[in-house]
Amino acid sequence: MKKFAVLAAAVALAGAAVAARVDVYAQSFRAGGWKLDVQFMDQMGSPYLIAHGLGSPVPDATADVALPERGEWRVWVRTREWVKGAGAFRVLVDGEPLRPTFGAGDAAWGWVDGGVVSASNRHVRVTLRDLDGFDARCAGVTFTRGEGETPPEGAINVTDREPSKTRSFDFVVVGGGVPGCCAAVAAARAGVKTALVQDRPVLGGNASGEIRVWCAGEMRYPLVAEMRSNFMNMLYENAFSDADRLAKLQREPNLTVFLSHRVFGVDMKNAKTIGAVRALDLENNRVAAFAAPLFCDATGDGWVGFWAGADWRYGREASGEYGETYAPKTADKMTLGASVMWESHVSTYDSPFSAPWAEPYACGQSRVNGDWNWEYGLDRDMFKEGEAIRDRLLLAIYGAFSNAKKDPANRHRRLVTCPFLLGKRESRRLMGDWVYSEKDVTEHRQFEDAVATGSWSIDLHYTITNAVPFLTRCEQPMHGRYWIPYRSIYSRNVGNLFMAGRCFSCTHVGLGGPRVINTLSQLGCAAGEAAAMCLESGLTPRGLFEKGKVRELQRRLGGDFPGNPDPATLDWAYADDEDGATVFAGSWSRHMLHNGGQCGDWTHSVELPVKGVCTATYKLPVKTPGRHKLMGRVPHLFNEVHAPVAALTVASGGKTTTLDWDQYTQSGWWREIGEFDLAPGATLTIDAAKSSGKYLYADGFAVVPVKNAQAAEPSHD
Numbered sequence: 109m110k111k112f113a114v115l116a117a118a119v120a121l122a123g124a125a126v127a128a129r130v131d132v133y134a135q136s137f138r139a140g141g142w143k144l145d146v147q148f149m150d151q152m153g154s155p156y157l158i159a160h161g162l163g164s165p166v167p168d169a170t171a172d173v174a175l176p177e178r179g180e181w182r183v184w185v186r187t188r189e190w191v192k193g194a195g196a197f198r199v200l201v202d203g204e205p206l207r208p209t210f211g212a213g214d215a216a217w218g219w220v221d222g223g224v225v226s227a228s229n230r231h232v233r234v235t236l237r238d239l240d241g242f243d244a245r246c247a248g249v250t251f252t253r254g255e256g257e258t259p260p261e262g263a264i265n266v267t268d269r270e271p272s273k274t275r276s277f278d279f280v281v282v283g284g285g286v287p288g289c290c291a292a293v294a295a296a297r298a299g300v301k302t303a304l305v306q307d308r309p310v311l312g313g314n315a316s317g318e319i320r321v322w323c324a325g326e327m328r329y330p331l332v333a334e335m336r337s338n339f340m341n342m343l344y345e346n347a348f349s350d351a352d353r354l355a356k357l358q359r360e361p362n363l364t365v366f367l368s369h370r371v372f373g374v375d376m377k378n379a380k381t382i383g384a385v386r387a388l389d390l391e392n393n394r395v396a397a398f399a400a401p402l403f404c405d406a407t408g409d410g411w412v413g414f415w416a417g418a419d420w421r422y423g424r425e426a427s428g429e430y431g432e433t434y435a436p437k438t439a440d441k442m443t444l445g446a447s448v449m450w451e452s453h454v455s456t457y458d459s460p461f462s463a464p465w466a467e468p469y470a471c472g473q474s475r476v477n478g479d480w481n482w483e484y485g486l487d488r489d490m491f492k493e494g495e496a497i498r499d500r501l502l503l504a505i506y507g508a509f510s511n512a513k514k515d516p517a518n519r520h521r522r523l524v525t526c527p528f529l530l531g532k533r534e535s536r537r538l539m540g541d542w543v544y545s546e547k548d549v550t551e552h553r554q555f556e557d558a559v560a561t562g563s564w565s566i567d568l569h570y571t572i573t574n575a576v577p578f579l580t581r582c583e584q585p586m587h588g589r590y591w592i593p594y595r596s597i598y599s600r601n602v603g604n605l606f607m608a609g610r611c612f613s614c615t616h617v618g619l620g621g622p623r624v625i626n627t628l629s630q631l632g633c634a635a636g637e638a639a640a641m642c643l644e645s646g647l648t649p650r651g652l653f654e655k656g657k658v659r660e661l662q663r664r665l666g667g668d669f670p671g672n673p674d675p676a677t678l679d680w681a682y683a684d685d686e687d688g689a690t691v692f693a694g695s696w697s698r699h700m701l702h703n704g705g706q707c708g709d710w711t712h713s714v715e716l717p718v719k720g721v722c723t724a725t726y727k728l729p730v731k732t733p734g735r736h737k738l739m740g741r742v743p744h745l746f747n748e749v750h751a752p753v754a755a756l757t758v759a760s761g762g763k764t765t766t767l768d769w770d771q772y773t774q775s776g777w778w779r780e781i782g783e784f785d786l787a788p789g790a791t792l793t794i795d796a797a798k799s800s801g802k803y804l805y806a807d808g809f810a811v812v813p814v815k816n817a818q819a820a821e822p823s824h825d
């Protein structure tokens with residue numbers, strides 16, 4: 109909490125004894141209703157405050173400034189005009205507004221002369237007053253006096269200072285998306301003293317309540333289920349996931365979480381070894397350093413690797429490079445685009461919203477909601493043009509909503525979700541010893557060093573038309589289940605760097621499937637566990653592979669791997685909805701292979717309640733008569749669609765048992781349904797007409813002879 113004073117370096121300018129400068133950093137303000145935006149810091153030089161009020165002016169940001177002396181000071185404000193017609197703000201010094209209206213003028217970031225104030229006191233208060241709630245931005249205020257009275261060159265920042273403190277850990281994870289959280293927790297639970305450094309005040313990255321992306325894909329490891337968010341795209345009431353995730357991490361004794369710390373550089377021990385990462389502590393406006401023998405880049409953008417000199421790629425590979433049929437003939441700089449997913453709600457009162465200046469950017473769209481396909485920047489540079497990409501999306505949204513609000517039917521509609529944070533799908537990918545590509549998916553390569561599985565389609569996006577440049581389409585060819593090798597999660601030329609998340613080693617097409625959050629989070633689990641093994645053995649990430657330690661890594665991760673079956677499931681026998689022996693009666697729908705796993709695809713009933721016959725009857729693969737555990741699995745989607753009461757009938761040797769199974773809370777994992785005396789020929793029937801909820805799911809069942817069934821339940825999804 110910035111209670112008082114803060115600020116500011118008083119700088120006696122060299123060679124000009126009478127000149128002085130006092131800088132007031134954006135991160136030194138008490139933000140009020142403004143938000144601190146650090147996304148584009150590496151592009152425009154510093155954090156900045158943004159008045160993201162969705163059309164309602166936000167409460168003031170204030171800072172108390174200690175000037176070296178009273179008297180006349182010139183005030184400079186670093187800002188820009190992001191669009192003509194909106195984004196204006198005033199700056200007040202001790203309650204007196206400076207003459208200019210800021211945010212109107214130059215489109216480029218720069219210092220605007222606010223005129224001279226007369227400070228009767230050494231302590232003055234600076235106030236930023238938003239005028240329209242439409243994303244005014246201020247990257248700091250500077251007071252100057254004396255000869256020249258020039259503002260700073262470029263942005264003001266403290267990142268050129270030496271760290272005020274260096275903290276030492278065994279493993280430092282940078283980036284707190286779900287993959288980064290998994291890496292940090294996996295290592296911490298393996299006994300590693302770990303730091304997780306995250307630039308936002310919440311964890312979760314794209315899956316956080318700030319951006320609201322649904323966590324899809326195979327979970328495989330229980331830790332992924334613990335760390336993921338449990339909501340559908342954009343769902344409004346999702347704050348619980350963030351709070352819950354943070355609380356879980358803070359309870360880990362070996363883990364320290366550093367929120368609101370933006371990592372901006374590295375200290376190299378030598379050309380191939382990172383010694384520490386440097387972060388801007390946004391709460392205290394200090395530089396902090398985090399030293400460790402091992403690091404994990406989970407920033408999505410591959411920042412740590414980039415600063416450390418790791419090999420990286422950006423854009424699409426040529427089809428010939430990796431034999432990819434979905435790649436273009438010639439390599440280019442196209443990526444998947446970035447999005448701002450937005451939504452309006454109907455309130456009980458009139459809710460005015462008008463943004464005529466944005467309407468031309470809506471390209472004729474008149475909408476009250478947007479989804480994943482409000483996507484832009486596929487052919488633009490996610491780094492150099494990041495702010496412009498975000499702003500283009502905001503303009504499209506404000507314009508389309510402004511158009512929709514002209515319809516009286518929408519007069520109670522209020523824009524509720526529209527993050528200022530850009531949801532990125534792809535940017536830099538760091539290169540490892542294996543570059544994961546299309547053929548690994550389509551040929552289902554059985555990597556002996558597999559550490560993760562996926563089954564999401566190769567999900568690539570394309571612009572539809574230049575006439576509406578912010579709407580895209582996707583192609584999602586499905587290729588079943590695939591494996592991702594350990595060699596894709598460490599850098600090939602920075603010796604102590606792991607990757608977790610979308611910056612893992614892959615091609616553009618190779619990223620298409622694994623890029624869903626649950627699958628990327630498996631990479632996090634593997635990186636964390638591997639870090640623990642490196643520290644125990646004194647091996648590097650690559651050394652672990654070269655010394656044949658990946659089998660041991662797989663054992664520690666749990667579950668089945670190519671050539672390394674899960675000992676806990678050796679005597680399981682499976683019955684599946686798609687194995688040909690299962691008989692469906694009534695109306696059922698096959699579904700995509702997104703949440704695959706041992707039992708791959710799945711089937712679901714028509715929406716419940718169902719009248720008439722709607723059953724699926726499985727032939728249970730019982731080899732010898734006796735006591736068996738019956739295990740069941742349904743895919744994990746979002747719980748709301750599953751049946752809390754799924755009616756089951758087990759029939760064997762003339763005896764039938766009926767019972768209810770809860771698919772609502774039991775989805776995603778193999779669950780024990782009960783113990784039964786079963787003989788060859790036993791069947792299991794699930795009956796939609798007797799079930800309740802939204803849909804009844806038919807996926808996989810397994811029988812396990814009880815004498816061998818004491819082993820733990822397997823950890824695959």
Ligand SMILES: Cc1cc2nc3c(=O)[nH]c(=O)nc-3n(C[C@H](O)[C@H](O)[C@H](O)COP(=O)(O)OP(=O)(O)OC[C@H]3O[C@@H](n4cnc5c(N)ncnc54)[C@H](O)[C@@H]3O)c2cc1C
Nearest residue numbers: 283285307313314322324371407408447531609610624625
């Ligand atoms: C609109 C949209 C829809 C999508 N739909 C789906 C979907 O339906 N299901 C699905 O599973 N996936 C979906 N994806 C893909 C998925 O969100 C990403 O692939 C995934 O979130 C990548 O995870 P990550 O941890 O690598 O990156 P992120 O989730 O972005 O997490 C990275 C974290 O690192 C932090 N960070 C970055 N730089 C620094 C730094 N320098 N210092 C400190 N911290 C830093 C960021 O703030 C962020 O919190 C979608 C993506 C988008 C944008």
